[in-house]
Amino acid sequence: MTCTKVSLRRRPISRGRYSLHLDYYPGIRNPVTMRISRYENLGIYIYQSPKTAIQKEYNQEMLRKAEAIRSIRVQNLINEDYGFLDKHKLKACFLTYFREKALAKNMKSFSAYKHFENFVKGKCTFEEITVPLCQQFQAYLLQANNLKHKSKKLSQNSAAAYYCVFRSILKIAYREKLLHENLNEYLESTEVEDTKKEFLTLDEVKLLADTPCKHPVMKRASLFACLTGLRMSDIIKLDWDEIVMAPDGEYCMRIRTEKTEKETTLPISNEALELCGEREPGLVFKGLTKHMIFVHVPKWVAQSGIKKKITFHCFRHTFATLQIALGTDIYTVSKMLDHKNVTTTQIYANLVNSKKRESANKISLK
Structure with missing residues (x-):
């Protein structure tokens, strides 16, 4: 009526x-x-x-x-x-809602939730979610300390990432009609600082491949990352059922990436496939853990004689920069990395100095 x-x-x-x-x-x-x-x-x-x-x-x-x-x-x-x-919705606990959404996503989302919980002292309703409160939380993150290392301040980029998670939760809440207004229209994102992206040259990758490692599964996974650009979280949970034959007769990976939460199909080279070992039910890289990677990758890299500060994620940077340096167009690399926007991939193009020199020499007055 x-x-x-x-x-x-x-x-x-x-x-x-x-x-x-x-x-x-x-x-x-x-x-x-x-x-x-x-x-x-x-x-x-x-x-x-x-x-x-x-x-x-x-x-x-x-x-x-x-x-x-x-x-x-x-x-x-x-x-x-x-x-x-629906006034009862406004009285509902936003903190509980945030926690449930964060737990369903990833550790970064849960860390963002923990910071918000600290900010509101463990209590917050939907009614209290206003533009000023959101802006105060943004300022709080820029001054907050790390959750694990409490004496260490959050980096600018971590603060930006956590605030981005918080804004995504607001967007979902508005879509689910738990907030009456799209607050993101009035909020500005936290500026991200440029950071140095370490990567390996092709010679350094070959050097690493020739260096013995006390954890063979970690070595195979690391080289696999260099050849595919797959993230650590996706490599750890990669299952043999996700490596299938493509219509062109070659193999590909059909996976749902943890970060983007969307299904994607990525081609896989024969060399990368060899690193997977013998096909058998279950995980491809059995026994591979985050703890193993965090502790032993730096030791293995140092053992090879490479002086750079390399983490497992740098293998993804390595894939991107090598592809661009070897002539692969940026749009294709963007698809291989499962980036939402080509501008994200552009960062890697800027790292490849040889391409910059090549383009500079194309204009000549002689």
Whole structure:
């Protein structure tokens, strides 16, 4: 039933006051609870018989506010937006909602949740999620300490990443109609600092391949990352069922990447396939763990004589820079890396100095 009239009413209460409420006629049905609503208490009170100039001014101000709310409700009803009826949603715990969403995603999302939990002192409802609060959280992250190493301040890029996670949660909450407004329209992202991306040259990759490693599965996975550009999280959980024959007769990987949470098909070279070992049920790189990678990759790299500070993620940088240096177009590399935007891949193109020199020499006046 559509409401055709919204009236501002007053009801006498204690201490010589009126309570203001809205009267809907005919009543409107809450699309969630299916109950018919006729009245909405505004929580605004005025004096029945104002005696002083201050009381009269107060009454006028409260009546203006009540009339403003009445006008907004009329617009809501015209637009068939009944969100204002679901006041119980605003009282719900946003912190619990954030935690559930973060747990379903990844550790970065959960770290963002933990920082927000610390910021709001363990309590926050949807009603409290406002633009000023979001901006205060952004400022808080820029001054916050690392969760594990409490004496160490968060890096600018970590603060930016956590705030990005927080804004993505706001977007989901708005889409699920738990927030009445898309707050992201009023929020600015945290600026990201340029960081040095370490990568290996082709000769260094070959050197690493010739260097013995006490963990053969880690060595195979590392070289596999150099040849495919796959992220550590995706390599650890890569299953043999995800390596299949493509229509062209070659093998490919059909996976759902952990970071983007979308399915993608990536070609795999014969050399990369050899690094996978014998096909058998289950994981491709059995026994490979994050702890093994974090602890032993730097030791293995140092043993090879390479002086660079290389982490497992640098193997992904290595794949990208080698592909671009060897002439693969940036759009193809972007697809291989499963980037959402080519501009992200452009960073690797800027790292390849040989390409810059080549392009500079193309213009000649001789």
